[in-house]
Amino acid sequence: MEPVELIGLAIIGLFAGLIGGMLGVGGSIVMIPAMTEVFGPNQHLYQAAAMIVNFFVVVPAVYQHRRAKAITGTTVARIVPLAIVGVVAGVGLSELPLFAGEGEAYLRGLFGLFLLSVALTDLYRLFGKRRAQSNGSSDPLSITLQKQRAGWRFAGAVAIPTGLVAGLLGVGGGVVAVPLQRRLLGIPMRTAIANSATIIIATSSIGAIAKNYAYVTEHDHSLESFVLAAVLIPTAVVGSLVGSRLTHRVPLRFVKIAFFLLLLLAATRLTYKAARSVSHHAVPSTTITRPAFGQDLSLTDETSGGSE
Numbered sequence: 001m002e003p004v005e006l007i008g009l010a011i012i013g014l015f016a017g018l019i020g021g022m023l024g025v026g027g028s029i030v031m032i033p034a035m036t037e038v039f040g041p042n043q044h045l046y047q048a049a050a051m052i053v054n055f056f057v058v059v060p061a062v063y064q065h066r067r068a069k070a071i072t073g074t075t076v077a078r079i080v081p082l083a084i085v086g087v088v089a090g091v092g093l094s095e096l097p098l099f100a101g102e103g104e105a106y107l108r109g110l111f112g113l114f115l116l117s118v119a120l121t122d123l124y125r126l127f128g129k130r131r132a133q134s135n136g137s138s139d140p141l142s143i144t145l146q147k148q149r150a151g152w153r154f155a156g157a158v159a160i161p162t163g164l165v166a167g168l169l170g171v172g173g174g175v176v177a178v179p180l181q182r183r184l185l186g187i188p189m190r191t192a193i194a195n196s197a198t199i200i201i202a203t204s205s206i207g208a209i210a211k212n213y214a215y216v217t218e219h220d221h222s223l224e225s226f227v228l229a230a231v232l233i234p235t236a237v238v239g240s241l242v243g244s245r246l247t248h249r250v251p252l253r254f255v256k257i258a259f260f261l262l263l264l265l266a267a268t269r270l271t272y273k274a275a276r277s278v279s280h281h282a283v284p285s286t287t288i289t290r291p292a293f294g295q296d297l298s299l300t301d302e303t304s305g306g307s308e
Contacts (some may be wrong), residue, residue: 006224006231010036013053013232015238022246024193024258026054026200027236029115033266035228036108041277043104043111047094047170048215048225049232054172054204056233057240058197064244065194075185076195078155079162080202083173086163087203093209095218096166105116105277111169112270118175119263122256154184162199167207172200175263182297193247 012034016027028050035046065071099107160178166173174196181192210223247255 001041001227001232005039005269009035009228009231010235012038013235014239016053017236017241018055018243019239019258019262020057020172020236021064021175021197021240021243022250023174023255023262024058024061024178024196024200024247025174025259025275026050026204027057027240028054028169028171029175029262029266031232032111032170037269041104041108041273043108043170044094044099044215045225045228048208048211049228050170051204051208051211052116052225052229053232053236054200055208056283057236058172058200058204059152060237060241061197061244062077062201064241065197065247068194068248070191070194071198071247072187072191072195075155075181075187076198079159079177079195079199082156082159083163083203084200085204086160087167087173087207088163088210090167090169091207091214092165093105093164094170094211095214101107102277105180105274107169108270109274109278112267112272112274114165114169114267115175116267116271118179119260119267121179122260122263145297157184159238164204167210170207170211172196173203174200190247193255197244 012031013027016030016034019030020027030048031050031053032043032046035049036043062071062093094107097103158177161180162173165171165176169299174193177187177196177199178192181195182189188196202207218223244294
């Protein structure tokens, strides 16, 4: 691996850990778009690596959230089992023939569109009608609502989408778990972030095992995903420790705006690149391929066969 690649991955890991720790979303929504930008498209590889890193991002974050007494143990205990079922099913969906080979662009596009939908939903919440006492975990009405919605039916409505999205797109699931907890369970933002980070410990570990098993068996026992993860993890852990502290110290509105801007940027870039890739494959032409991660940086003309 080239020194420039190592430095780039270290920076990506740091930023992913910072955002993931602060917002309770793992780190995939930063890592996958960033690696696509730097190294070129390889969605299945990046998802496999990111799911490993997500675990190491959320563990120090959960430690900070526990110290702040922000985790609702009963809610997490009900969401986790169903989320694990969902993440295994999601990984299975990501391995469908539709998303193999050149179809990987469809998976990237789906990832981008999903992030865009979440970003637009957050934008509406930021500038739409303010919800009274949305941040008041001590508000009696908020507490009553949480107790009424703490049953398995509402927990399942959070868990299944969280797990499916985590497995299908290689994310921790926080981008789904945070807003769904707020909407369906009436949980305040900071508590939802803390719960989400705790849930990701389970979804990322099971998802990483399933996704990496599929990747290794389908790519001649390649260990590329583990190499990527090993480089990303150290700085991601540092970033997570800092980010999870910021969750309980910076103004809540800043956290929401940061979440929206991150999602919007990643969604726009991924969707655009996926659309270009799909249209490019649809029209036969002479193509110059970008080198895969770790390969020589020389360009090859696919149609010339290397001869003039």
